Amino acid sequence: xxxxxxxxxxxxxxxxxxxxxxxxxxxxxxxxxxxxxxxxxxxxxxxxxxxxxxxxxxxxxxxxxxxxxxxxxxxxxxxxxxxxxxxxxxxxxxxxxxxxxxxxxxxxxxxxxxxxxxxxxxxxxxxxxxxxxxxxxxxxxxxxxxxxxxxx
Amino acid sequence: xxxxxxxxxxxxxxxxxxxxxxxxxxxxxxxxxxxxxxxxxxxxxxxxxxxxxxxxxxxxxxxxxxxxxxxxxxxxxxxxxxxxxxxxxxxxxxxxxxxxxxxxxxxxx
Numbered sequence: 001x002x003x004x005x006x007x008x009x010x011x012x013x014x015x016x017x018x019x020x021x022x023x024x025x026x027x028x029x030x031x032x033x034x035x036x037x038x039x040x041x042x043x044x045x046x047x048x049x050x051x052x053x054x055x056x057x058x059x060x061x062x063x064x065x066x067x068x069x070x071x072x073x074x075x076x077x078x079x080x081x082x083x084x085x086x087x088x089x090x091x092x093x094x095x096x097x098x099x100x101x102x103x104x105x106x107x108x109x110x111x112x113x114x115x116x117x118x119x120x121x122x123x124x125x126x127x128x129x130x131x132x133x134x135x136x137x138x139x140x141x142x143x144x145x146x147x148x149x150x151x152x
Numbered sequence: 153x154x155x156x157x158x159x160x161x162x163x164x165x166x167x168x169x170x171x172x173x174x175x176x177x178x179x180x181x182x183x184x185x186x187x188x189x190x191x192x193x194x195x196x197x198x199x200x201x202x203x204x205x206x207x208x209x210x211x212x213x214x215x216x217x218x219x220x221x222x223x224x225x226x227x228x229x230x231x232x233x234x235x236x237x238x239x240x241x242x243x244x245x246x247x248x249x250x251x252x253x254x255x256x257x258x259x260x261x
Contacts, residue, residue, distance in 0.1 A: 006220055034225075036180075038223060053191075055191065070203045077204060079243070080156055081243075116161055
């Protein structure tokens with residue numbers, strides 16, 4: 001017996017993700033087209049459109065990632081941590097968007113989602129005085145300091 | 153000569169989302185939600201990680217007519233990729249510099 005159908009992909013989101021895949025190499029186009037269409041199922045109408053536009057906006061980056069050659073003979077991988085300057089408010093330490101992350105051993109720390117600075121980089125320690133609540137980290141968490149919505 | 157991976161913050165968030173349960177398989181929307189990233193952002197990152205063999209993907213094994221939807225593409229960290237991701241994220245916490253890791257070996261499919 002067939003299960004209840006999820007919300008199908010709408011006309012505009014469907015054609016938006018198809019347009020996004022036109023930029024991709026021919027060998028991967030079908031795969032990503034199917035993948036993006038499958039992701040639309042079950043989402044609400046507005047969310048489908050939002051997702052499709054997000055896919056379209058990142059289609060050039062996806063094309064670049066697919067086309068980036070990986071050397072089969074390379075013995076090692078170089079990981080580069082790009083320097084993030086962030087917006088002016090971050091560089092002047094006026095306002096950061098803190099997210100609570102955890103180290104390998106579970107110790108919590110704060111890192112700005114926009115410039116990548118750690119709280120210890122600025123204050124040399126936990127000056128906020130906040131008690132970490134031990135909740136698992138969520139990169140989307142906006143952990144304000146001092147109750148002022150993130151101002152430092 | 154080394155391959156290069158730019159450990160941007162979105163990349164770190166995707167790796168953390170996958171490392172939350174290394175054995176679990178997630179599809180693109182789930183990874184984006186877990187990482188707190190906008191829609192579409194994760195796919196270039198996943199493509200790059202897949203090229204470096206940190207992540208492997210497969211099609212969901214379902215009957216679309218029964219499920220009422222197309223099969224999804226699920227992603228999972230490889231064993232070597234999980235270890236490399238932990239090392240890279242630990243380095244990201246400690247300092248921002250270049251790190252060289254042994255290249256992950258392809259796992260038998």
